[in-house]
Amino acid sequence: MKYIAGFRDKDAAAHLEKMLRAIGDKLDQSGRVVRIMEVCGSHTMAIARYGIRDLLPPSVRLISGPGCPVCVTDGGYVDAALSLAASGMTITTFGDMLRVPGAKGTLAEARAQGARVEVCYSPLDAVDYAATHPNREVVFLAIGFETTVPGVISILKHAQKRNLRNISLLVAFKLVPPALSALAADPEVEVDGFLCPAHVSAIIGANAYRPFVEQNRIPCVVAGFEPLDILFGLTELARQLEAGESLLVNQYDRVVKPLGNLAAQALMAELLEPADASWRGIGVIPMSGLALRAHVRDFDAAVRHDIEIPSSPPDKGCRCGDVLKGKITPSECGLFNKACTPLHPVGPCMVSSEGSCAAYYKYSR
Amino acid sequence: MNNPSRILLGHGGGGRLSRGLIDEEIVSRFGDGPLKGLPDAASLELGSRRIVFSTDSFVVQPLLFPGGSIGHLAVHGTVNDIAVSGGKPAYLSLALILEEGLELDVLRRVLDDVRAAALEVGVKIVTGDTKVVSRGQCDGMYLNTAGIGTAIPGFELSPSRLEPGDVILASGTIGDHGMAVMAAREGLAVGQGLVSDTAPVIRLVEAAEPWAKDVHFMRDPTRGGLASVLNEAVEGRAVGVLLRETLIPYRREAAALSEVLGIDLLHVACEGRMLLLCRRSCSEQILSAWRALPQGQNAAIIGEVTKDAGRVVLETAIGGKRLVDVPQGELLPRIC
Numbered sequence: 001m002k003y004i005a006g007f008r009d010k011d012a013a014a015h016l017e018k019m020l021r022a023i024g025d026k027l028d029q030s031g032r033v034v035r036i037m038e039v040c041g042s043h044t045m046a047i048a049r050y051g052i053r054d055l056l057p058p059s060v061r062l063i064s065g066p067g068c069p070v071c072v073t074d075g076g077y078v079d080a081a082l083s084l085a086a087s088g089m090t091i092t093t094f095g096d097m098l099r100v101p102g103a104k105g106t107l108a109e110a111r112a113q114g115a116r117v118e119v120c121y122s123p124l125d126a127v128d129y130a131a132t133h134p135n136r137e138v139v140f141l142a143i144g145f146e147t148t149v150p151g152v153i154s155i156l157k158h159a160q161k162r163n164l165r166n167i168s169l170l171v172a173f174k175l176v177p178p179a180l181s182a183l184a185a186d187p188e189v190e191v192d193g194f195l196c197p198a199h200v201s202a203i204i205g206a207n208a209y210r211p212f213v214e215q216n217r218i219p220c221v222v223a224g225f226e227p228l229d230i231l232f233g234l235t236e237l238a239r240q241l242e243a244g245e246s247l248l249v250n251q252y253d254r255v256v257k258p259l260g261n262l263a264a265q266a267l268m269a270e271l272l273e274p275a276d277a278s279w280r281g282i283g284v285i286p287m288s289g290l291a292l293r294a295h296v297r298d299f300d301a302a303v304r305h306d307i308e309i310p311s312s313p314p315d316k317g318c319r320c321g322d323v324l325k326g327k328i329t330p331s332e333c334g335l336f337n338k339a340c341t342p343l344h345p346v347g348p349c350m351v352s353s354e355g356s357c358a359a360y361y362k363y364s365r
Numbered sequence: 366m367n368n369p370s371r372i373l374l375g376h377g378g379g380g381r382l383s384r385g386l387i388d389e390e391i392v393s394r395f396g397d398g399p400l401k402g403l404p405d406a407a408s409l410e411l412g413s414r415r416i417v418f419s420t421d422s423f424v425v426q427p428l429l430f431p432g433g434s435i436g437h438l439a440v441h442g443t444v445n446d447i448a449v450s451g452g453k454p455a456y457l458s459l460a461l462i463l464e465e466g467l468e469l470d471v472l473r474r475v476l477d478d479v480r481a482a483a484l485e486v487g488v489k490i491v492t493g494d495t496k497v498v499s500r501g502q503c504d505g506m507y508l509n510t511a512g513i514g515t516a517i518p519g520f521e522l523s524p525s526r527l528e529p530g531d532v533i534l535a536s537g538t539i540g541d542h543g544m545a546v547m548a549a550r551e552g553l554a555v556g557q558g559l560v561s562d563t564a565p566v567i568r569l570v571e572a573a574e575p576w577a578k579d580v581h582f583m584r585d586p587t588r589g590g591l592a593s594v595l596n597e598a599v600e601g602r603a604v605g606v607l608l609r610e611t612l613i614p615y616r617r618e619a620a621a622l623s624e625v626l627g628i629d630l631l632h633v634a635c636e637g638r639m640l641l642l643c644r645r646s647c648s649e650q651i652l653s654a655w656r657a658l659p660q661g662q663n664a665a666i667i668g669e670v671t672k673d674a675g676r677v678v679l680e681t682a683i684g685g686k687r688l689v690d691v692p693q694g695e696l697l698p699r700i701c
Contacts (some may be wrong), residue, residue, distance in 0.1 A: 010611070013683035045627075051685020099693075112371045121551050121626070227683040342693045343381050363687040 007226030008050075016231040017055045023238045024057025033059050034241040035190055036234060037183070037326050039176060040197030041068030042225050044356055048363035050227040052234075060238050063326035064359070066179060067197065069144040070096050070352035072279045072324065075312035077143070077172050078102030084139050084170070084305060085115040092126035093141040095119045096352045101345060103312055123151050127158045130167040139301045142169035147199040149173050149290065150264035153271050156299050168301040171292060172309070174277055176200050177208055178288035184216045189325045193237040195230070196222040198252050205260025206250035217246040224252040271296050278311050280348050281321030320347035323356050330357040337361060379589030379634070380692035384597075402523075403597075405584065406450035408516060417452025419443055420511035428471060428505050430549040432542075432561030433636075436478030439508040441563050441636055442587065444486050447512055448567040449583040449639055451520030454486060459493040460509040465500045475506065486565045488512065517570070519577030524598040526581035531670035532648035533606065534641045536569050536655055537562065537614060537663045539591055540633035544619040547626070555625050559618045564637030564660055572654040572661070576647035585639045589692060592631040594640060595677045596691045605673030608689065610682045614663045631679075632692040642670065 027034060038044055044064045047053060053062060066072050079102040085091045091107060098108040098119065111117040116136070120126050123140060130138040142152045152169065159167050176197060183189050196209055201222045209220045219240040223233030233251050240247055250256055268290070277289025292300045302309060318340070319333040330336050330349065340346040342358055349357035375382045392400065399407040406419030421442040428435045444454040459479060463472065483490055545559040566585060573580055584594045591613075595606045615630055623630045637660065643651060648666060655661030671678075677689040 008682040010682060010684055017684075048687060049629075050681040050683055051679075051687040052683075054685040054687075055683070108373055108375065109371070112373050121553065227681070227685075231683070343385070362690045 007224070007228045009228065012228055013055070013231055016228070016235050019235050020055070020060060020231070020238060021057050023235070023242050024059045026242050027057075027059035027238075032242075033061060034192045034238060035061050035063055035326070036193045036195055036237050037063045037065040037191045038195040039065040039067040039180065040195075040200065041071070041352065041355065042199070043067065043195060043197065043223070043230060044359050046225050046227065046230055048359040050230075051363070052227060052230055053364070055231070056234070060234065062234075063191070063329070064323070064356035065183065065191075065326050066279060066282060066324040068349070068352050068355050069148070069174060070100055071320070071348040071355045072174055072282070073097075073100065073143050073172055073348065074278050074280050074309070075102045075348075076310035077170070078107070079104055079312065080302070080307055080309045081107060081139070081141055081170060082110055083307060084301065085110050085117060087305075089137045089139050089305070090116040090118060090129070090133065091139055091141065092118045092120050092129055097141055097143070099345065100348060100351045123155050124158060126167065127155055127162070127164065130159070130164050131162055134166060136166060138167045139305075140167065140169050142171045142173060145174050145176055145197070145200050146203045147197075149272070150203060150261070150267050153267060156271060156296055157267075159299070168299050168304050169292070170301040170309075171290070172277070173272070173290040174279065175274075175288050175290065177204070177212055178285055179279070180209070180212050181216075182282070182285045182288070183325065184212070184218060186325060188327055191218070191326060192241050193219040193221070195233050195237065196220050198222070198224045198229070198255065201250075201252065201256040201260070203261050203264050205258055206248065206253075206256050207258045208260065209248050213246060213248045219246045220248050222250045222252050222256050224255065279324070281324045315346050318347040320349045320357070323347075323349050330360040333357070375693065378692060379587070379593055380632070382693060383589070384691070404450055405446035406452060408450060408452075415516035417447045417450050417514045417516055418511070419446040419450070420509065421446060423508040423510075424504070425546060426504055427546075427549055428475060430546050430561055431559060432545055433563040434475050434478045435506065435508055436475035437482045437563045438636055439510045440479055440482035440486065440488070441565055443510040443512040444488060444514075445566045445585045445637075445639070447514045448565070448570045449585050451517050451522050451570070451577075451583070452514035453517055453571075454488045454512050454514035454567065456491045457483065457488050457510050457512045459490050461493070461495045462503055462507040462509075463495065463497045464503045464505055465497060467505055472506065475508075482565070486567060517574060517577070519574065520580060521578070522580065522582055524582050524602065527598065527602065527604045527642060527670050528581070528644075529604055529670055529672045530645055531581055531642050532645050532666055533595075533608070533668045533670070534643070534648060534652060534655070535591070535614060535665055535667045536566065536639045536641070536661050537635075537637070538616045538619065539586065539613060539635055539638060540619045540623065540630040541616055542636040543590070543633035544622045544630075548622055553622065555622050557618075559616070559622065562635050562637040566637065566639040566660070568658055569639055569641075569655055569661055572658060573641060573643075573651045576643065576651055579644040579647045580641060580651075581644070582642040583639055585635065587634050587636060590630070590632040590634055591640065592629070592677065592689050593691045595689070598642070599675055599677060601675060603672070603674050605671045605676040605678065606668060607671045607673070608668035608677070608679045610679055612665055612667045614665050614667075629692075631689055645669075
């Protein structure tokens with residue numbers, strides 16, 4: 001199968017666009033507008049990158065939810081990482097955390113001032129770094145949704161196997177289904193359907209959304225990241241909404257299985273337990289995060305190095321919270337493209353290349 | 366990151382951060398002469414001759430990578446800047462900064478590559494300098510070359526000559542060099558089979574010479590990639606650019622790696638490719654002339670100049686449209 005070209009076919013896209021317009025016409029006749037939220041940063045980026053908004057009828061609106069793991073990471077977490085770096089530890093991280101501002105600056109600035117900050121392409125790079133630098137204390141910034149959690153916590157298994165005592169995780173994992181429930185329960189958020197993430201769903205399985213769909217009667221479609229995947233997912237959501245249905249559909253079944261990745265789930269259950277988590281711009285959502293279980297808690301950087309992850313107040317004027325909840329589009333924020341740009345980001349949605357504001361800035365200013 | 370008081374790695378990325386530093390600190394001090402407009406190479410009157418002059422420094426890691434070495438880059442980087450500015454490169458200087466402990470075999474290999482690359486282009490290394498610094502003060506070796514050449518009569522190149530309807534040609538697949546080096550540096554298995562495109566572009570420039578008066582602008586998309594070159598060309602002007610994604614040539618391996626890392630190929634450096642913007646009337650002839658050359662086999666028309674002032678827009682594979690922005694600073698791989 002052609003995994004890239006096959007899912008970017010112009011004729012197939014034109015066909016889906018036509019179907020969407022037909023549904024749009026029906027919605028127009030009854031004077032309805034449907035709001036579909038994507039809750040995955042890679043969807044936000046792909047929608048922008050392929051100009052998909054350009055192809056939608058006006059009665060089908062897309063809003064970008066809290067889907068970027070960097071964006072929903074609290075500023076206080078960055079401050080905690082900066083203070084660990086300042087006390088001489090080596091911070092290992094995925095690249096896009098480098099530009100996230102905390103109250104005391106960014107990791108990129110700390111690195112320019114001499115802090116040890118290493119960009120990793122894989123969590124195992126951090127393990128290798130710890131093995132080759134036995135005199136350094138290494139901290140991996142363990143953020144992310146279900147997609148990245150299994151890979152990141154495999155650090156512990158490798159560290160145990162290689163008997164490494166100089167590596168730990170600063171944990172701020174987040175879970176998608178509890179966030180969907182919180183958004184559905186928020187009276188300020190108007191969402192009619194969810195485009196569910198691709199890679200997260202590969203781990204947790206399509207069935208993970210079933211309780212949510214049944215309880216809230218909101219359609220959910222799991223979709224891949226290629227433009228045809230997304231158009232297909234949006235067409236199915238718009239069709240259901242126009243017809244008054246609320247079904248769970250797995251469009252991405254070439255990757256996402258009903259039960260997900262059982263080996264990854266077993267690893268997560270062995271090492272992690274549900275915990276409350278603080279989402280930037282949204283606040284604490286009960287049981288929407290993960291913490292290390294007691295038998296591996298000595299790998300928790302906050303425990304080992306005795307620090308607290310402070311929660312930080314949002315920047316003045318920054319409306320990332322409203323953007324993350326889908327209440328406004330990025331361009332409706334007063335700071336957008338004025339005080340807040342990717343070079344001088346105020347809020348987290350502008351920092352990560354997957355953030356809603358960065359995607360708007362980059363592709364549709 | 367508001368007004369950083371120190372140099373960040375991103376200042377060297379060829380994107381918005383680099384541009385800001387150069388505008389504020391360099392152009393403000395030196396920008397009233399031939400440096401104005403920041404051409405890749407300066408075009409200067411010297412006696413009765415018009416010469417083209419350029420310089421470039423090379424700090425790539427690793428020093429040896431699939432498809433070439435820092436030695437090839439040191440020649441190609443400077444001669445290509447001269448060539449796309451409408452010059453025929455003739456002489457190069459070569460300055461070496463070597464780190465204590467560098468293996469002599471590596472130095473020999475790199476110098477042999479410099480020699481081979483210079484021979485291929487027909488330029489001579491005529492002056493130079495060698496410094497050694499203590500361990501840790503540089504990363505193996507840094508090179509600098511400066512070069513001069515004579516202006517090829519007929520070319521009058523400036524982005525100010527761009528007109529709506531002009532056609533954009535790319536001489537080959539884009540992003541190969543940047544992706545090959547990143548794969549080699551990080552030991553990424555997905556990048557295997559990727560080879561740098563480092564090569565001279567002077568033959569391509571010469572091939573376009575018969576239509577020189579209708580060629581409006583040329584550039585080699587190095588650091589910052591195609592996106593940076595085209596944005597710089599139309600910034601603050603009455604014209605814009607429309608690229609067609611389906612026409613842009615790329616290698617499958619480079620595309621695969623950029624997908625995995627979440628990096629836009631339009632932001633990735635080439636070291637042996639060039640863009641040429643010319644009147645539509647001569648575009649097919651130049652394309653045929655390029656395709657007849659080994660370094661132009663994959664050449665393609667990738668878009669056109671529009672009236673959409675200052676904007677670089679991409680028509681995507683599925684028919685949507687989006688803005689092509691310059692990279693911000695460092696190319697950072699995404700978390701997922």
